Amino acid sequence: MFEKNTSEQTASEKTVPDDAARTDRTAVSIRHLSKSFDGVEVLRDVDLEVREGDVVTILGSSGSGKSTLLRCINWLEQPDSGSIHIGGQRIGVNDAGRPMPVRELAQVRARTGMVFQSFNLWPHLNVLHNVTEAPIYVLGKSKAEAEAHARELLEKVGMSAKANAYPSTLSGGQKQRVAIARALAMQPEVMLFDEPTSALDPELVGEVLAVIKDLSAEGYTMIIVTHEMAFSRAVSDKVVFLDKGLIIEQADPETFFTNPSTERVRKFLEREVI
Amino acid sequence: MSNWEILWSARDQFWRGFFSTMEIFGLSISAAFAIGCGMLYLLEGSRPRLTVPLRVFIDGMRMLPFLILAYLLYYGLPAFDVRLDAWWSGVGALAVYHGCYFAEIFRGARLTFPPGQVEAAKAHGFTKGKMFFRLILPQIVMQTRPLLGNQLIYALKDTAFLVIITVQELTAAANSLSGTYFIPTEAFIVVIGFYWVVSVVMEIIIKQCGRFSAKRGFDNV
Ligand SMILES: Nc1ncnc2c1ncn2[C@@H]1O[C@H](COP(=O)(O)OP(=O)(O)OP(=O)(O)O)[C@@H](O)[C@H]1O
Ligand SMILES: [Mg+2]
Numbered sequence: 001m002f003e004k005n006t007s008e009q010t011a012s013e014k015t016v017p018d019d020a021a022r023t024d025r026t027a028v029s030i031r032h033l034s035k036s037f038d039g040v041e042v043l044r045d046v047d048l049e050v051r052e053g054d055v056v057t058i059l060g061s062s063g064s065g066k067s068t069l070l071r072c073i074n075w076l077e078q079p080d081s082g083s084i085h086i087g088g089q090r091i092g093v094n095d096a097g098r099p100m101p102v103r104e105l106a107q108v109r110a111r112t113g114m115v116f117q118s119f120n121l122w123p124h125l126n127v128l129h130n131v132t133e134a135p136i137y138v139l140g141k142s143k144a145e146a147e148a149h150a151r152e153l154l155e156k157v158g159m160s161a162k163a164n165a166y167p168s169t170l171s172g173g174q175k176q177r178v179a180i181a182r183a184l185a186m187q188p189e190v191m192l193f194d195e196p197t198s199a200l201d202p203e204l205v206g207e208v209l210a211v212i213k214d215l216s217a218e219g220y221t222m223i224i225v226t227h228e229m230a231f232s233r234a235v236s237d238k239v240v241f242l243d244k245g246l247i248i249e250q251a252d253p254e255t256f257f258t259n260p261s262t263e264r265v266r267k268f269l270e271r272e273v274i
Numbered sequence: 275m276s277n278w279e280i281l282w283s284a285r286d287q288f289w290r291g292f293f294s295t296m297e298i299f300g301l302s303i304s305a306a307f308a309i310g311c312g313m314l315y316l317l318e319g320s321r322p323r324l325t326v327p328l329r330v331f332i333d334g335m336r337m338l339p340f341l342i343l344a345y346l347l348y349y350g351l352p353a354f355d356v357r358l359d360a361w362w363s364g365v366g367a368l369a370v371y372h373g374c375y376f377a378e379i380f381r382g383a384r385l386t387f388p389p390g391q392v393e394a395a396k397a398h399g400f401t402k403g404k405m406f407f408r409l410i411l412p413q414i415v416m417q418t419r420p421l422l423g424n425q426l427i428y429a430l431k432d433t434a435f436l437v438i439i440t441v442q443e444l445t446a447a448a449n450s451l452s453g454t455y456f457i458p459t460e461a462f463i464v465v466i467g468f469y470w471v472v473s474v475v476m477e478i479i480i481k482q483c484g485r486f487s488a489k490r491g492f493d494n495v
Contacts (some may be wrong), residue, residue, distance in 0.1 A: 123490055124416060
């Protein structure tokens with residue numbers, strides 16, 4: 001009920017483009033984003049609004065620019081043009097239009113949490129310390145506070161029994177759940193997932209998707225690049241389809257999966273959903 | 275008195291030499307480690323104006339015989355009105371020389387450091403300095419542990435060169451005893467024993483540290 005309400009507000013505010021990026025209902029606002037690598041355009045004038053509490057999944061075939069789009073959101077990749085606002089704050093470029101100083105950039109980045117396909121845990125730290133590292137050394141939290149919070153999060157992802165284990169002893173699914181807890185520990189305003197289950201053995205995919213589903217039920221804002229169609233359909237508020245760097249379709253999951261408006265998406269779904 | 279009895283009666287001289295060697299070694303190797311870490315940090319920046327001269331310096335040092343560096347600091351610097359006594363020249367030469375070796379060892383490991391971990395650190399709001407000291411350096415040290423252990427032994431052996439610039443250390447003690455009583459074989463055998471014992475103890479300590487790294491999955495790297 002509450003969600004319906006916010007969606008209408010945001011929809012009406014969308015008619016005022018410049019302010020839409022600054023309402024506190026919009027978690028992420030992407031405008032006219034373009035990016036090329038070595039002269040090849042990978043993202044072309046991408047516009048995307050993600051409201052607070054929404055789950056947006058990004059689909060598209062390999063090489064369509066999904067990872068690049070996600071990585072631009074936290075400035076791991078620098079776009080050539082366009083703007084990205086996170087919680088109303090522009091990332092990467094300061095008010096004077098210059099590149100952001102590194103410290104400020106780090107602070108804005110910390111408002112997003114990212115989960116990678118290949119986990120990227122820090123192997124010299126045990127599970128608990130992987131989760132507390134950034135809160136202590138980036139946010140300046142006390143050790144006690146960070147550990148208490150980390151234990152809650154490990155509980156949430158079902159990894160509290162492994163708090164003292166080192167990453168090299170964990171399965172892929174366990175690693176990814178720790179990586180999710182690690183990102184959550186920064187209390188980000190939006191979670192970014194880049195194919196979080198693509199590196200996993202099929203029997204381990206479910207445990208990670210279940211955790212992400214729980215997060216969506218708790219109201220986390222998430223942008224998820226995935227190849228899991230059933231999951232996308234179940235969890236999304238909005239599905240975005242990228243094709244050669246263009247968003248060619250954005251719709252609610254029902255419309256997207258049952259009645260897509262482009263031939264390209266229809267073809268894609270025929271191949272993916274058997 | 276047998277030759278061994280002569281040496282036994284002069285044991286204080288050996289002990290003094292030994293402690294002097296350990297002092298020089300401890301101080302210079304700590305400084306060398308810090309220099310190696312510092313150079314790795316400077317190489318992180320990838321500003322060619324800094325990294326190119328730094329790498330030339332590191333390679334230049336590595337390709338220089340240690341003894342010549344020690345000579346240069348002791349006999350050459352006074353020409354520029356910088357006077358270091360023998361002891362400080364020795365410590366300084368060891369520190370800089372082995373610092374460059376450490377830097378090169380670290381640099382090699384840094385090249386194969388997984389970029390995904392750096393991206394994860396950036397995504398979690400880490401800035402360069404904290405990322406380096408909390409995440410990159412500890413792993414690089416754990417990973418290069420066997421090479422570092424080797425380098426410690428080289429550095430220990432290099433302290434013996436300092437006898438030539440008149441530093442009173444272990445080899446100098448043996449040298450002076452063998453000269454006074456003309457018993458070179460026995461005097462140097464004793465000294466070899468000292469170097470071996472220290473090296474073996476260091477090897478054992480490094481092995482123990484290996485367990486610490488192995489627990490973190492670092493021994494197959
Ligand atoms: N750092 C880079 N340098 C050069 N080209 C790049 C770089 N990163 C991505 N690309 C190219 O940009 C295009 C889009 O890549 P991207 O990784 O965003 O695709 P994707 O949709 O995530 O694909 P996948 O499903 O395979 O992960 C690809 O053609 C890729 O080769
Ligand atoms: Mg990708």
